[in-house]
Amino acid sequence: MELNSSQRAAVEHDLGPMLVLAGAGSGKTRVVTERIARLLQRGVSARSILAMTFTNKASAEMHERVGKLVGAKLARELTVCTFHRFGLDVLGAETKALGLRGKSFAIFDQSDCTGVIREVLRELRSGRNYDVNAILARISNAKNAFVEAEAWAESQRKGKGLDEYDEIAMLVYPRYIAALRAFQAFDFDDLICEVVRLWQRRPDVLERWRTRYRYVIVDEYQDTNHAQLELLRLLGAHKNVVVVGDDDQSIYAWRGADVRNILDFEEHFTGAKVVKLEHNYRSRAPVLDVANAVLARSGGRRHKKSLIATRMGGDKVQLVVCTDPDVESSFVATEAMRLLEREGARPKDIAVLYRSNLLSGPIEAALKERQIPVRMIGGTQFFERKEVKDLIAYLRVALDPEDEMSLRRIINYPSRAIGDVAVSKLGAYATARETSLWVAVTRPHAVHELSTAAIEGCRQLVRIIEATRQRFDRKEPSAEIARALLVDAGFKEDITAGSTSNSVAARRWGNLEGLLNVFARRDDQGKGDRDQFASFLRLLALRQDSEEEEATDRVTLSSMHGSKGLEFPYVFVIGLEEGIMPHQRTLTERATDVAPPGADGDVVGHSIEEERRLFYVAVTRAKDRLYMTYAKHRGSRGKMVARTPSRFLLDVPDELIEEREEEGPQAPELDKTKAGAASVLAALSFNPFSGGEMPLVPRRRP
DNA sequence: CCGCGTACTGTTTTT
DNA sequence: CAGTACGCGG
Numbered sequence: 001m002e003l004n005s006s007q008r009a010a011v012e013h014d015l016g017p018m019l020v021l022a023g024a025g026s027g028k029t030r031v032v033t034e035r036i037a038r039l040l041q042r043g044v045s046a047r048s049i050l051a052m053t054f055t056n057k058a059s060a061e062m063h064e065r066v067g068k069l070v071g072a073k074l075a076r077e078l079t080v081c082t083f084h085r086f087g088l089d090v091l092g093a094e095t096k097a098l099g100l101r102g103k104s105f106a107i108f109d110q111s112d113c114t115g116v117i118r119e120v121l122r123e124l125r126s127g128r129n130y131d132v133n134a135i136l137a138r139i140s141n142a143k144n145a146f147v148e149a150e151a152w153a154e155s156q157r158k159g160k161g162l163d164e165y166d167e168i169a170m171l172v173y174p175r176y177i178a179a180l181r182a183f184q185a186f187d188f189d190d191l192i193c194e195v196v197r198l199w200q201r202r203p204d205v206l207e208r209w210r211t212r213y214r215y216v217i218v219d220e221y222q223d224t225n226h227a228q229l230e231l232l233r234l235l236g237a238h239k240n241v242v243v244v245g246d247d248d249q250s251i252y253a254w255r256g257a258d259v260r261n262i263l264d265f266e267e268h269f270t271g272a273k274v275v276k277l278e279h280n281y282r283s284r285a286p287v288l289d290v291a292n293a294v295l296a297r298s299g300g301r302r303h304k305k306s307l308i309a310t311r312m313g314g315d316k317v318q319l320v321v322c323t324d325p326d327v328e329s330s331f332v333a334t335e336a337m338r339l340l341e342r343e344g345a346r347p348k349d350i351a352v353l354y355r356s357n358l359l360s361g362p363i364e365a366a367l368k369e370r371q372i373p374v375r376m377i378g379g380t381q382f383f384e385r386k387e388v389k390d391l392i393a394y395l396r397v398a399l400d401p402e403d404e405m406s407l408r409r410i411i412n413y414p415s416r417a418i419g420d421v422a423v424s425k426l427g428a429y430a431t432a433r434e435t436s437l438w439v440a441v442t443r444p445h446a447v448h449e450l451s452t453a454a455i456e457g458c459r460q461l462v463r464i465i466e467a468t469r470q471r472f473d474r475k476e477p478s479a480e481i482a483r484a485l486l487v488d489a490g491f492k493e494d495i496t497a498g499s500t501s502n503s504v505a506a507r508r509w510g511n512l513e514g515l516l517n518v519f520a521r522r523d524d525q526g527k528g529d530r531d532q533f534a535s536f537l538r539l540l541a542l543r544q545d546s547e548e549e550e551a552t553d554r555v556t557l558s559s560m561h562g563s564k565g566l567e568f569p570y571v572f573v574i575g576l577e578e579g580i581m582p583h584q585r586t587l588t589e590r591a592t593d594v595a596p597p598g599a600d601g602d603v604v605g606h607s608i609e610e611e612r613r614l615f616y617v618a619v620t621r622a623k624d625r626l627y628m629t630y631a632k633h634r635g636s637r638g639k640m641v642a643r644t645p646s647r648f649l650l651d652v653p654d655e656l657i658e659e660r661e662e663e664g665p666q667a668p669e670l671d672k673t674k675a676g677a678a679s680v681l682a683a684l685s686f687n688p689f690s691g692g693e694m695p696l697v698p699r700r701r702p
Numbered sequence: 703c704c705g706c707g708t709a710c711t712g713t714t715t716t717t
Numbered sequence: 718c719a720g721t722a723c724g725c726g727g
Contacts, residue, residue, distance in 0.1 A: 054716090054717070055716085055717075056717090082717070083717075084717050085717095109717090110716085110717090188716090188717050189717095191717085192717095251715075252715080252716080254714075254715065254716095255715080255716065255717080355714070355715080356713070356714055356715080357713085357714080357715085358713065358714090378715085378716080415703085415704070415705095417703060417704085418703090419703050419704080420703095421703075422703085451703075453703070454703085541717095542717070559714080559715060559716095560714095560715080561714080561715045561716075562715085562716085580714095583714055583715085584714095585713090585714060585715095586714085611714095614714095614715085
């Protein structure tokens with residue numbers, strides 16, 4: 001298809017900064033890919049182009065689509081990656097300038113970071129039970145605003161608003177930073193902020209990166225935070241920075257994204273050209289009418305633009321009022337079945353979207369009950385699951401015993417009598433001898449007053465690690481090494497004994513099998529080298545998706561956030577009730593809340609606007625037909641509660657919607673037993689990879 | 703130091 | 718209702 005005039009303007013724009021305001025479904029990715037292709041055609045070196053996105057999925061897709069246009073060989077020379085990956089690469093290349101010991105460092109994910117904060121709180125003897133995530137969010141905000149610990153304390157002393165979380169976060173902040181430094185670790189924010197800091201103090205280093213990347217393209221620009229803006233300003237120096245985004249789809253203020261970046265782009269990058277893409281090529285008119293109706297009620301600052309439908313005709317949007325979640329999920333599943341059988345839909349044409357991952361359970365069960373294949377986006381990230389992190393930590397210790405964070409993680413897992421007391425004794429020994437914790441572990445007899453049980457535990461651990469290291473030396477395939485490690489360390493026994501039910505145990509073990517499969521795939525590709533494997537392990541923290549098999553033909557279940565950038569012929573948006581959409585957390589202010597950038601006091605109003613945009617994002621995923629549902633009753637923490645429809649539904653004029661009621665089957669008992677069986681089945685077969693088969697050993701009895 | 707019992711408390715979204 | 722945090726007895 002031909003490009004329209006504004007698309008062409010964006011593709012053909014020459015030099016200088018440009019903001020492309022790309023409404024939902026307006027062909028944004030196409031514009032970006034064609035633009036890159038055009039730059040290449042005109043003789044720009046692929047190595048000098050940097051395209052940054054937010055998710056691995058988005059960057060993979062962009063890379064692939066450019067590859068189709070310009071060929072795989074050329075595409076390989078491009079840098080297409082996430083912001084965080086770019087930051088990681090810069091830090092990795094500049095370890096010397098950063099003054100790091102050696103060239104390796106760790107990346108701490110959220111749970112590592114909250115662990116550090118917990119530790120700091122313990123040292124501070126703060127007494128109270130603080131919400132560590134809230135503290136981390138406050139620290140993250142300070143970091144991204146480049147507020148130093150002292151400056152923060154200073155400004156707080158002068159200012160009036162000192163809430164209790166500010167106070168404790170200020171106290172924790174410097175110790176938190178010190179702890180990360182001690183571990184030679186970076187958190188996610190550091191991957192951006194430390195690059196900015198480095199570039200600011202070392203113009204010579206910045207200059208190298210500037211000459212390397214002459215053309216910078218940023219996708220989803222509305223999601224950038226302050227630090228990312230600074231990174232762009234330094235790198236792009238007001239030239240050749242092209243950003244693409246849509247302020248109406250800004251849904252990440254809660255994690256520090258600042259919409260003002262896109263609203264004020266023309267001030268940040270003087271002389272910027274602005275192009276608006278307002279033709280929607282994705283959704284049928286009735287879907288778009290609903291989306292526009294919701295957006296029309298939106299307050300606050302916006303770039304003025306309206307979405308114009310190009311695909312006319314199509315069915316009215318349906319609103320299905322259900323009595324409860326069971327009815328809702330059986331409606332979705334039955335209707336999905338009908339689409340598959342009667343309307344020739346493929347499973348991959350269908351998506352079910354919800355505000356919170358909690359809502360996915362019943363839907364997943366209902367679809368599986370009807371043998372409909374599903375894929376879940378989001379949920380607890382695979383590489384953040386405890387057992388997965390445990391295995392990775394073991395491997396990292398085997399590869400590098402000086403990796404203290406990993407060592408601490410597994411030093412007493414599974415339990416081998418090395419408790420807090422033993423660990424601090426080992427730590428004291430290490431500090432006194434100016435050696436590492438690992439060395440202390442290898443000489444437990446030398447450690448003062450270590451219990452005999454703990455000494456034996458250390459010996460055991462050393463045996464396991466040594467055995468693993470020898471396997472690495474023998475260049476065994478990594479999957480085999482990991483498998484042997486699972487046996488040596490007794491993962492299976494611990495999981496079986498420590499899980500509340502067999503299905504939980506099966507899921508955990510399945511996750512480990514999944515990780516082994518990831519390793520096996522790498523082995524097959526011949527990437528068996530030890531150092532490569534070590535850096536691969538480090539990277540795992542950064543990747544949310546586990547080698548996603550896009551090609552699979554499955555019904556998509558996703559959070560609304562996770563659905564951004566995707567599109568489906570048939571979309572169900574469920575759980576449209578007050579308290580869920582908009583979510584309760586956004587309706588009532590809490591002490592632990594963090595004001596998003598630019599909220600100016602009205603935190604609640606600000607976040608409701610964000611919920612509205614989130615609803616808009618969800619609705620605009622639909623190409624042909626959209627179903628919206630809500631339940632009149634829904635359980636919240638055990639108890640059934642009456643529900644009212646989402647306020648956003650009330651913003652849609654009646655004539656745009658076809659409403660109907662679903663009452664569900666008359667025999668509730670029968671339905672209930674069925675649902676129970678279905679969810680057990682779902683739990684058993686839940687596994688991101690291949691069948692996590694595990695002999696369901698009876699629970700160990702002492 | 704471990705395991706068991708009891709109480710509580712919560713779940714938005716993700717690099 | 719589940720998963721976790723904490724306290725106590727071996």
